[in-house]
Amino acid sequence: MEDAQIAWGIERxxxxxxxxxxxxxxxxxxxxxxxxxxxxxxxxxxAGLLGKAVDFRQGYDLRFVHGANKVLP
Known part of the structure; x- marks a missing residue:
């Protein structure tokens, strides 16, 4: 990508x-x-992208984000 296109994306x-x-x-x-x-x-x-029986909790782990320093905008 050219710089102008990247800059446009960042602005959006x-x-x-x-x-x-x-x-x-x-x-x-x-x-x-x-x-x-x-x-x-x-x-x-x-949306039909995931079955109701899937245990979605197996897909993430909050141990690494709780208590971490906040990166605020």
Missing amino acids: MKEFQLVTGGDAASSGIGVMTDARWQSTRDYMVE
Whole structure:
């Protein structure tokens, strides 16, 4: 990609707060919670992308993010 295209993408990310919005604004960039994973799971089941019986909790581990320093925008 050329510099102008990358710059455009960065500006759109900032405009729509794709990295710094939502939970990241208060809990830090990269925040993970059981509630957010549950929400993602529910969306995927509803969209037919994941079976209801799948134990989605096997796909992530919060031990490495709880108590970590917050990277706030």
